[in-house]
Amino acid sequence: MSGIQARLNAISAIINYKPSHEPLNFSETKPTDVFGSNVFSDKIMKERLPKAIYKSLKKTITYGEKLDASIADVVATAMKDWAIEKGATHFTHVFYPLTGLTAEKHDAFLTPDGEGGAIAEFSGKLLIQGEPDASSFPSGGLRATFEARGYTAWDVTSPAFIIENPNGTFLCIPTAFVSWTGEALDKKTPLLRSLQALNKQAKRVLNLFGTSTSLPVTAFAGPEQEYFLIDRNFIFARPDLLTAGRSLFGAPPSKGQEFDDQYFGSINRRVLAFMMDVERELYKLGVPVKTRHNEVAPSQFEIAPLYEQGNLATDHNQLVMTTLQTVAKRYGMVCLLHEKPFAGINGSGKHLNYSIGNAELGSLFDPGETPHSNAQFLVFCAATIRALHKYGALLRATAGSASNDHRLGANEAPPAIISTYLGEQLADVFEQIKKGKVEGSKSKGIMNIGVDTLPPLPMDPGDRNRTSPFAFTGNRFEFRAVGSSHSIAGAQVALNTMMAESLDYVATKLEKLGKVNKTKFNQGVQDLLQKIMEKHDTVVFNGDGYSDEWHKEAVEKRGLPNLRTTPEALPVLTSKEVVELFGKYDVLSEAELASRKEIYFEQYALTVNVEANLVIRMARTMIFPAAMRYQGQLAETCEKLKAIGQDFKMDALEDVTAKLRAMQTEVNNLEKLMAHEAGDTEAHAVYMCNEILPAMLKVREHADALEKVVADDLWPLPSYQEMLFIR
Known part of the structure; x- marks a missing residue:
């Protein structure tokens, strides 16, 4: 078959495409009825578990208290019965090895009863611990290849859920994955460790300000997932896209994205049908997807959720990626999550919106109406600036991969130099702090558009900066360097641990003040903030991160690292500073860090x-x-x-x-x-x-x-x- 004939056949198949399944009938079931219907949620647990068992489990989930293993049998039975009612025949411990993908091994509930029949069994022991073969997962030298034993451990803070298939369903239990000797072989274990460290140090700072909370202080994440949709017929004719996920050849099209007519444009009917199907599947799994739209490049799109606790957001993002790729097949398309599948047009990232707080406190990055007088906010913000200056190279390393290197530094992605954008209001406040005298902060204004029928609009005190790798966006920071195919766990592990160290530093300094009156304490806070800004404000940059002038200034004048490629960035993982950082807070051992560096170099x-x-x-x-x-x-x-x-x-x-x-x-x-x-x-x-x-x-x-x-x-x-x- 000639080249043009293969291409014409693909185009003909697209033109004559018809869905392989009946359209969804959204009028039959309300979205509110669908949401969380396949999740072993708090509501389901409250209904199905004995009161004492539910309270014990709830304490672990809500307050981070130690899990009482004696309740596992009762929970397992309730979970099994619920899953079987949903049509499940198997269960699996879902885990996230260092490949960055989702892994699962399915086991049946049914066991022969010796009388020609079968019974459904699922014990607390099976719920708490699984034993998948770990020999074929990357370990980076943590164990010999012939040593196969690994364990999955039930993560009670991330709810179990049901995955549907045309021929049945199965129960999924989120778990951590460790070696026989207890080293982390996955993305989840260090994330959970880092959240514990963050909670401990954040509460020390809050106590100094007289802020009490019964809940753990945790990290929240909201990853904006970008992706491409390409018809499957084209993919089958492109060995590079099929195998590598990106086009290794391809002349620029006559028209690309230069007209800026793709972004937020009207969504193609076939694509919109796909999006609606994806959202329905994710609603069932309790994933709070909120936004859908066309992205900048042709055939590029985005789906974004509401913010959730960091660990749950990570698990949900893995579900988002899997669901996008699975549902695309129903519509005769392939979802490409590669960071740069097409040269010359925008690649795909996963902007990680990051904040710290809990349901009682809200976001600790919320400046309020008068940020200049919000000492608690300023301390947490200054701690972030300090952490970013000290460990920016570590954060850059978490975004490293062969695929993401094609994107970082291009006009749709931040540069490899890690800096932070604070906006006009905060930049002005911290500049005043650095000078030793804070008199006020810029207030929000009102925009009058000049059309009587249009309402006046409240204005933010500053614009956004899309060239910044780590930009403040109102009540959170947005880390823009994460790749679209990456797990968001790695960046969060780094951010949580960096923040724990910086908050530890702040708490230690302020605790040395002892019991002093409010005036002296406030003066101590101001002095500390001034010292932090004098030493670390070189990481603050509100200008154009793409400009040649910035690259020169950042490296030559400010001394910021410019780790342009992954091989340049990965050695940071075993640097003395990073080993000490992770070791001090029991997040990753030196051996675990060395294994990750080895794995990522190999990948x-x-x-x-x-x-x-x-x-x-x-x-x-x-x-x-x-x-x-x-x-x-x-x-x-x-x-x-x-x-x-x-x-x-x-x-x-x-x-x-x-x-x-x-x-x-x-x-x-x-x-x-x-x-x-x-x-x-x-x-x-x-x-x-x-x-x-x-x-x-x-x-x-x-x-x-x-x-x-x-x-x-x-x-x-x-x-x-x-x-x-x-x-």
């Missing part, structure tokens, strides 16, 4: 290796043959012209021949570079970054140039124009 190298092999294969088996056929047609035309006495020199033939030769040279060079055997994992990742990626780009440069001149009916790969605009 980086493997990712680039797969892509390089794809480049070579696609160049040799798809692009070369198409271009050579076109070269042959041009040569044949030249010969025919000569045969009739026309001494015709064809520039097109010389151009194609030159491009083919250049591409062949670069493919051969890439193949030679791939034969290199690097030393350890880190050295190999550095080599792949510095040698292989540039060599891949050189091959692409010539391939994309050929796409622009080879006859369209010979080109084998669906083009950017087709994939991004036909749906």
Whole structure:
């Protein structure tokens, strides 16, 4: 089949697409009735558990008290009965290994009764602890390959839920995943540890201000999930998108995103049907998705939830990613979560909105109407500035991956230099603090639009800055560097632990004041804030984070690290400062940090290796043959012209021949570079970054140039124009 025929068949399938299932009837069931219907929620537990058991479990969930293992059998029975009523035949401990993906092993409830029948069993022991084979999950040297034992431990703070399938349902129990010797092999365990550390240090600071709360102080997260939707027929014709998740070849389309007409545009009918289906599935799982819209790039979209406790938000985001990819298949599409699936247009991130607080206190990052006089807020905000200045490189490392490196620093993503944007109001307040005299803060204004029928609008005291990696946005900070395919756990672990250390520092300094009157305490707070800003305000930047001037100033004048690639960033994980930080608060041991660095280096190298092999294969088996056929047609035309006495020199033939030769040279060079055997994992990742990626780009440069001149009916790969605009 010719290249154009494969592409025409894909386009025909899209044009004639019909859903494979009946439309959802939203009028039959209200969204409020659907929400949480597949969750073993607080309401269900209250209905099904004995009062004493429920109270005990509730204390653990709400107040972080130690779990009473003796109640597990009763909880397990109630959970099993509820799940079976929902049609479940199996249960699974869901966990999140260091691959960043979701893992699960299913076990049946049914056990033969010895009389030709079966009974449904699920004990407290099975609920609390599972034992999946850990040998095939990355451990980074924490254990030998032949040592297979690993444990999953029930995370009572994240509710169990039911996943539906056309042929049945199964019960999912969120768990932590650890080795036989207790080291964390997952994303959840260090997150839970970091939340404990944050709570302890935050309460020390609150006590100094006379602020009491019965609830733990926790982190809240709201990840804005960006993604691409591409028709499956195109994906099947693109080995790079199918295997690597991004296009390794592709000339720019005639029209991209330069008109800014995609963002918040009217949503395509087929895409909107998909979005509604996704939301319904997520509602059943209790995921509070709130926003849907077109993103900046063509065929790019976003879904965003309300803010939740950090651990639950992490579990829910994993469900969001899985649901997006699963439901896309129903509509004949593929959901791409790669950070940069298409060169030359915006990639996808996962902006992590981060705050600290609880239901009683609200957000501790809420400045109120007069932030200059809100000492408690200023202390928490200053602690954040200090933490970011001291451990910005660590935060950058949490956003590192081979896929996200293609996005960071581009015009849709923050630069690799970690800084914070405070906005005009807060920047002014902290500048006053630094000078030692605070007189007031800019107030909110009212915007009169100039149209009588339109209402006056309240104005924020400052604009937003989308070029900042860590921007203050009213009552929270937004960390914009997380990749769309990443778990949000890594960034939260770093942020929580950084904040714990900074709040520990603040509490220790203020506790030294002893019992003093309010005036002296306030003076002590002001002195501390002034010292923090004098030492750490170099991380505050309210300007254009994309500008060359900022990059120069940040590195040369301010001394901020510019870790442009993942291999540059990952060594931070085992630096003395980071090892001491995580060790002090029992979040990650030195061995656990070393294992993560090893794993992430290996994943980086493997990712680039797969892509390089794809480049070579696609160049040799798809692009070369198409271009050579076109070269042959041009040569044949030249010969025919000569045969009739026309001494015709064809520039097109010389151009194609030159491009083919250049591409062949670069493919051969890439193949030679791939034969290199690097030393350890880190050295190999550095080599792949510095040698292989540039060599891949050189091959692409010539391939994309050929796409622009080879006859369209010979080109084998669906083009950017087709994939991004036909749906």
